[in-house]
Amino acid sequence: MxxxxxxxxxxxxxxxxxxxxxxxxxxxxxxxxxxxxxxxxxxxxxxxxxxxxxxxxxxxxxxxxxxxxxxxxxxxxxxxxxxxxxxxxxxxxxxxxxxxxxxxxxxxxxxxxxxxxxxxxxxxxxxxxxxxxxxxxxxxxxxxxxxxxxxxxxxxxxxxxxxxxxxxxxxxxxxxxxxxxxxxxxxxxxxxxxxxxxxxxxxxxxxxxxxxxxxxxxxxxxxxxxxxxxxxxxxxxxxxxxNMMAAIGTGCVVPGRLSMSLGTSGTLFAYSDTPVIDPAGSWAAFCSSSGGWLPLICTMNCTVATETIARLFGFNVGQGEAMIDETRPGAGGLTLLPFFNGERTPNLPDARAAMLGMDLLNATPGNCYRAAMEGATYTLKYGYDAFAAAGLDFEAIVLTGGGANSKAWRQMIADVFDLPVEVPRQTEGAAFGAALQALWAHLHGGGDSITLPELVAQHAAVDPSLSTRPDPARVGEYRTHYARFLQHLNAVRTLYAA
CATH class of the missing domain: 3.30.420.40 (ATPase, nucleotide binding domain)
Structure with a gap:
């Protein structure tokens, strides 16, 4: 072997x-x-x-x-x-x-x-x-x-x-x-x-x-x-x-790539050759584990939101995926602020989750599940807006983590962010990145001159069958629904001020 x-x-x-x-x-x-x-x-x-x-x-x-x-x-x-x-x-x-x-x-x-x-x-x-x-x-x-x-x-x-x-x-x-x-x-x-x-x-x-x-x-x-x-x-x-290992596993070891991880927490990160520090502290100015820096935005509630709603209604995540297909963007008017663990982005550590906009018709398991997925996505978009405001520009999102296995979520990310979504062949980016770092360290120790970015380029391939592009009609719909999310967020912010 x-x-x-x-x-x-x-x-x-x-x-x-x-x-x-x-x-x-x-x-x-x-x-x-x-x-x-x-x-x-x-x-x-x-x-x-x-x-x-x-x-x-x-x-x-x-x-x-x-x-x-x-x-x-x-x-x-x-x-x-x-x-x-x-x-x-x-x-x-x-x-x-x-x-x-x-x-x-x-x-x-x-x-x-x-x-x-x-x-x-x-x-x-x-x-x-x-x-x-x-x-x-x-x-x-x-x-x-x-x-x-x-x-x-x-x-x-x-x-x-x-x-x-x-x-x-x-x-x-x-x-x-x-x-x-x-x-x-x-x-x-x-x-x-x-x-x-x-x-x-x-x-x-x-x-x-x-x-x-x-x-x-x-x-x-x-x-x-x-x-x-x-x-x-x-x-x-x-x-x-x-996050640093997921950056390696998704090829985020050179400038210009944006990686997103949909795990218990949600993260956005991009490689830089120099420190990328925001004077307002809108993102984490981290170092990478590949020789550079890794400006990063973290939300504390991602798949935990969809899993909590699924558990609340007594179905599994796989069944929730089917329910998404029966609902429309905007979840019939429901908005979930998915702050089950408090939240870091925005900085509201004492916040709690809230489902808003319920009426006698829209309060269905499918709409609630979609609202959870949308709420987790909107929270990431809120963080991404800080990157965009600072002039950072990206051509695509490389998606990893458990949520990347969801076809509905991949399309939602593409539509909300209005960017193409690519999925690495290995969706468990952190474990794969750790294996690639071990591979490079082993070769480096043996005298091989290959750089880590060169090695990652050889091994961190994307799966074309899982890639998706924004749907122009839904991009416009989601702009409206995201604006509603921000309105609700601003309304409750004073209740949970940091």
Whole structure:
């Protein structure tokens, strides 16, 4: 069997594993394991790090032994912003507060106030501290879990923790690190000012793992290799946050491409060779995990909206897809503000979902499901408008994530954004991107001079059968319905002001 490359993606809903044969250009195996979510009325969203480890083992156990034996390199993708607190001996000290956790929204303002305000925060590090970012989780922990904060020895992000489990090494990289809130994205170094604003009485820098360069690889621990049924010679690439890995998996490693991920959260991101920082903080000024920068817009409610409405009415997402065909754009006058997890774009961490415009005729399961899909799409469009206002221009959208499997959603994206939609042959962009990064790191380590963009261009092909173009008639309809969404958003904004 050919040499194989694996990508692990630790998402909110599941652990996914993809195994890629670079010689044939084929994915030879995909497996997954579901994850639970611990939710609290205060906006807390947590998971146990041990669940991720169990999921990784479950995923590898589903592979044939011959496939496992042929894997030579692994890349890890992980949900961004999560706070994994480790003690001195590497033990996890508490449940992991996730990206969608808004319980520490108040601490965001406190950190920025200590710096001199949001504008000063952007001047220092390139980003404001938004709800869900790792930075706010530290003062929250200091107040609510003082024993954890006292014993804290290392701060890791979710993908860092899986790398730590696989290699025994504590390290991170600039892409995922830029989502913590304490990385200066211009210099790609930790910001002493941000760390001091988080806790003026404690030097947190010893808790931060070293930043390693793209292309570095690490040996897998022999005991872990044995437990997973993998060769001892496997190398672990640096990996990155799920958005950064999805950028690689969708070919967003050169300027001019716009990628959109429809997962539990929704994201828009574009590659740049230079930092792209908005003085107003309308988007996240992140680093990429491919050597550049990744301006990114994140919404906290995407497929969670359609799945919640489907569960409410007692049908599955597949049945909802059929219902979409029986409805029209605008959902009969229904508008869903899909803020089930609060929201980051717009910045309304305390917001809650609201279905507006119901009457005796339009309140049907099909219309409600369409309203959920439209609401999630409109929220992404709201973020995209900030890109457009800054003069960023794109010729097409490259779509990935679970929502990209929906024909109705692909067409809706094309119509709402009035842009052609392309879908990569591998729709699980994050796991595939992690596998491609592992492939490149393996070749780079062997002396191959191919650049990462060149390698991605060879492997990240689109599926022409899934591509779609805007329907001119529906483009006009959606402009009207999107305007209605903005009216409703402005009407409720004062109820949930940040």
């Amino acid at each position: 050919s040499l194989l490359y694996a990508g692990i993606d630790a998402g909110t809903q599941s652990i996914k594993l993809l195994v890629y044969d670079a010689d044939s250009g084929q994915v030879v195996a995909t497996t997954s394991a579901p994850l639970e979510l611990i939710s609290g009325e205060d906006g807390s969203r947590e998971q146990l790090a041990s669940w991720w480890i169990e999921g990784v083992h479950a995923c590898f156990a589903q592979l044939d032994a011959s496939v496992r034996a042929s894997i030579v390199a692994i890349g890890v993708s992980g949900q961004q912003h999560g706070f994994v607190p480790l003690g001195r001996d590497g033990e996890v000290l508490a449940p992991v507060k996730l990206w969608c956790d808004t319980s520490s929204a108040r601490e965001c303002g406190q950190i920025m106030q200590a710096l001199g305000g949001e504008q000063r925060c952007i001047e220092i590090a390139g980003n404001p501290i938004l709800p869900g970012y790792t930075a706010s989780k530290l003062p929250w922990t200091r107040q609510h879990r003082p024993e954890v904060y006292r014993d804290l020895a290392t701060i890791l992000l979710p993908h860092d923790y899986l790398n730590f489990y696989l290699t025994g090494e504590r390290f991170t990289e600039v892409g995922d690190a830029s989502g913590t809130g304490w990385l200066d994205v211009r210099t790609r170094q930790w910001s002493p000012e941000l760390l001091a604003a988080i806790d003026p009485d404690r030097d947190l820098s010893p808790c931060l793992p070293p930043l390693v360069e793209l292309g570095a690889t690490f040996a897998i621990l022999p005991a872990i290799a044995d437990a997973l049924g993998l060769p001892h010679a496997i190398r672990i690439a640096v990996g990155g946050g799920d």
